[in-house]
Amino acid sequence: MDMQAILEGQKAAHLRDGEASAELRIERIDRCIRLLRENRAAIEDAVNADFGSRSREATAVTDIAGSIGPLKHARDHLRAWMRPEKRKTTPAILGLFGAKAEVRYQPKGVVGVISPWNFPVNLTFAPLAGILAAGNRAMIKPSEYTPATSELMKTMFGGAFSDEEIAVITGGPEVGEAFSRLAFDHLIFTGATSVARHVMRAAAENLVPVTLELGGKSPVILGRSADLQTAAARVMNGKTLNAGQICLAPDYVLAPHDRVDGFVDAARASVAQMFPTIKDNPDYTSVIAQRHYERITGYIDDARAKGARIVELKPEGEDFSQQEHRKIPPTLILEPTDDMKVMQEEIFGPVLPVKSYRTVDEAIAYVNGHDRPLGLYYFGDDAAERETVLTSTTAGGVTVNDVIMHVAQEELPFGGVGPSGMGSYHGADGFREFSHRKAVFSQIKKDIGPLKALRPPYGPGIRKFLAAQLKG
CATH class of the missing domain: 3.40.605.10 (Aldehyde Dehydrogenase; Chain A, domain 1)
Known part of the structure; x- marks a missing residue:
């Protein structure tokens, strides 16, 4: 053609x-x-x-x-x-x-x-x-x-x-x-x-x-006031939809240091409810191609080799080493470090790093220390903290107390900023x-004084006009 x-x-x-x-x-x-x-x-x-x-x-x-x-x-x-x-x-x-x-x-x-x-x-x-x-x-x-x-x-x-x-x-x-x-x-x-x-x-x-x-690495900031069960269910739904192959998928979670284990437990429960089985479950999407399958499993192997704790949220007894399709179970990577590939590249798969923080300012500083993401997600009921997150970070769009959903709002613009789009x-x-957007200006028909004053020869009219324009 x-x-x-x-x-x-x-x-x-x-x-x-x-x-x-x-x-x-x-x-x-x-x-x-x-x-x-x-x-x-x-x-x-x-x-x-x-x-x-x-x-x-x-x-x-x-x-x-x-x-x-x-x-x-x-x-x-x-x-x-x-x-x-x-x-x-x-x-x-x-x-x-x-x-x-x-x-x-x-x-x-x-x-x-x-x-x-x-x-x-x-x-x-x-x-x-x-x-x-x-x-x-x-x-x-x-x-x-x-x-x-x-x-x-x-x-x-x-x-x-x-x-x-x-x-x-x-x-x-x-x-x-x-x-x-x-x-x-x-x-x-x-x-x-x-x-x-x-x-x-x-x-x-x-x-x-x-x-x-x-796309980019769209972060989730879990506030201390967040309901962990609701937050985990919504985050994991977003992370497992299309097996995480979404430009707006939550890419990593920043959680209060004393709530990481609670989030892991809630995430495990929510995944078990959505997917009692995974390997042969038609509701669970495969990774699109072998190249991407190897890329994602490579992130997991790299993180494991560098000391991260790996938590596979899969049913007991399911073995993914041999399978007809390229399915990767939802996988949490706890306390990842920035030298791990999973924290350097957009994941685009069902893998979710979970990193702890002591103060919300620390979480905000981490987000701001990296490229501006396509999406940012905040969970919590603390209005002051929510506003701090919204005003102190820059992302293409934000969903509060859920993930991804701002893209479904037809009355809101959808787009990125910097490396996440334009x-x-x-x-x-x-x-x-x-x-x-064509600008159209239709001038008046008669040549009144102010218009004449803008043309030579210049005299009192132009001086009066300039005096008015230059006033504070």
Whole structure:
């Protein structure tokens, strides 16, 4: 497939057809919703085949329902988002005489979407909610790690959209590299920070604006006032969802030194309740590929060799040394040190380091001593402590007394900061991210005194104007 030709065709169609009406944008979004509804079983089958083991329910919740929600939200609100936004004139007196200032939201044109393997459908369709609401066309490069799902999406979109509207490009890393070098009007990449550096460098060749949705080591700070049973249940649910293969998964826990054992006990109980068995349990997701399986088990082996206490939260008698799929039981690494690989890299698996602290200031200092994360999670009922954590740390987003859930709020922007990403989308913020905010100023018709005073020859009028502007 000639990517350059598709891009040129989409750009030409954008100019030919003009700005998409609200009705057309809504109709395109409805087509996406129908694709998800009508292909539910096929999507569940494809994702399960790609992972080796992932439950139909997990895919239905995260990839299907989790995509329909943002699409419906955009469909129902885009008319309001499209309205020009009135602004005040400067100086204000111009507005009194009829001058107008406004911001118009204009489609950028063609948006490139590089989507990852962990939620291959959701992280393709959720950005499309904002892209299509803003009136754009899209080219999509899904992950080669989920070939069955990627081919299915190519077939799905091909049957519902022309290549001038949405086109899917499949292939390996070399295709992805070429894709990232195309002269899109905007490019959104979701994936690893290490890959994002290459994507951003490639996009810079054509000065393509980018949205980067990355990850990092999202910390959990357990306050002394936290309910351990509730906190552990919610943390472990977030850590075992998709086997921790989530950009927002809790990456490590900072717990009061005298509550670490209590957290371990509560975590063990919550995992046992969710997963009475793991090895042959279809509700427990496999690691996507052998390379990632070896990477994660390597973190555990490295931590064990360097003196950490390893706690496997697995049922008695289950042996994971030989298995059909790449399942890793939930594993706690207690009191890890910074020389361990598990504390240096984003884990992206069901492994959770638990590090103790004496004061909350110590926990905050640890978070601030590392790259700014995509998410941060605080558990506790101490309002003053919560505000201290919120005001003293910087993260892409925060969930209080739960994990991950801020990403599900369509009225909140979702994005990272620094190494965890740039730009944000979801809801109105996604519409704006994929729109050009065009400033429009309409001058008054008559050439009144203040306007004349700004032109030579300069005299008392300009001096009066300057005196007013330079006042304290």
